Amino acid sequence: MRLVLVGAPGSGKGTQAELLVKRLGLTYVGTGAILRDAIARKTPTGLLVKPLMDQGLLVPDEIVNDVVAELLQRKDRPERFVLDGYPRTRTQAIAFDDLQKKIDLPLTSVVSFAISDDEVVRRISSRRVCADKACLASYNLAFRRPKVENTCDKCHGPLLIRDDDKEETVRRRLQEFHKNTDALIEHYRRTGLLCEVDATQPVEAIYHSVLTSLGHSPDCSPKTNS
Ligand code: AP5
Numbered sequence: 001m002r003l004v005l006v007g008a009p010g011s012g013k014g015t016q017a018e019l020l021v022k023r024l025g026l027t028y029v030g031t032g033a034i035l036r037d038a039i040a041r042k043t044p045t046g047l048l049v050k051p052l053m054d055q056g057l058l059v060p061d062e063i064v065n066d067v068v069a070e071l072l073q074r075k076d077r078p079e080r081f082v083l084d085g086y087p088r089t090r091t092q093a094i095a096f097d098d099l100q101k102k103i104d105l106p107l108t109s110v111v112s113f114a115i116s117d118d119e120v121v122r123r124i125s126s127r128r129v130c131a132d133k134a135c136l137a138s139y140n141l142a143f144r145r146p147k148v149e150n151t152c153d154k155c156h157g158p159l160l161i162r163d164d165d166k167e168e169t170v171r172r173r174l175q176e177f178h179k180n181t182d183a184l185i186e187h188y189r190r191t192g193l194l195c196e197v198d199a200t201q202p203v204e205a206i207y208h209s210v211l212t213s214l215g216h217s218p219d220c221s222p223k224t225n226s
Helices: 013-024 031-040 044-053 061-072 090-103 116-127 166-192 203-213
Strands: 001-006 027-030 079-085 111-115 127-131 139-140 194-199
Touching: 001 013, 001 166, 013 027, 013 079, 013 111, 013 139, 013 203, 027 031, 031 044, 031 061, 031 079, 044 061, 061 090, 061 116, 090 166, 111 166, 111 203, 116 127, 116 166, 194 203
Parallel strands: 001 079, 001 111, 027 079, 111 194
Antiparallel strands: 127 139
């Protein structure tokens, strides 16, 4: 299985990707996480993209296309994966179509998460993430609290507010999302791979909708805080 998750910032792509990784044994590929890691390591790509990401702007298509192409052409590439946040523009989708043909790893589904901007802002304002880049656990002060205040349940590291989670940056990220998404969704609608889920539901209900749309029976509940 090879999936793409499409949705606004804060729509729950990362949360659902984590559950799908556990349930279906997929490899997680998140372009946002890869780029944040490049920023933390101060690589040439990281230095280039930092000011854009800090402002809530998209990284240029060619940079993110190269990041994904490099990863999926390695000898130890994942063969079954969930892509979180890529492709994010029609141009990226076309480049990714070409890459899939070249590496013979066709997508099996594209899941689109439908949610309002106000709900996104509400969720992101209470998101906290683990400071440890190797852990990447994500919490929410309203919906998914850590067991000990400000401390990661998994690695016991401190929790932080993501650099691009300030409200004005989130609004900019939403503008970027709306600018690009209709064309992206239309691209995938034409392929017949697209399914849409109501992302305003609770985490478990979305998880069940996603599994059902992928043809898997949602016969066991996810452990949403482990
Ligand atoms: P990226 O890291 O991909 O961020 P994003 O797409 O903006 O998405 P988020 O990680 O903010 O949210 P999410 O949908 O994963 O939601 P989450 O599960 O965390 O990208 C960051 C930046 O990198 C971009 O702005 C861009 O600059 C750059 N970039 C990355 N990919 C790119 C590309 N392809 N092209 C160009 N630039 C690119 O949930 C959010 C919160 O809500 C959490 O606190 C969670 O606990 C909570 N929550 C989740 N589900 C629910 C629920 N059902 N009910 C209540 N709360 C919930």
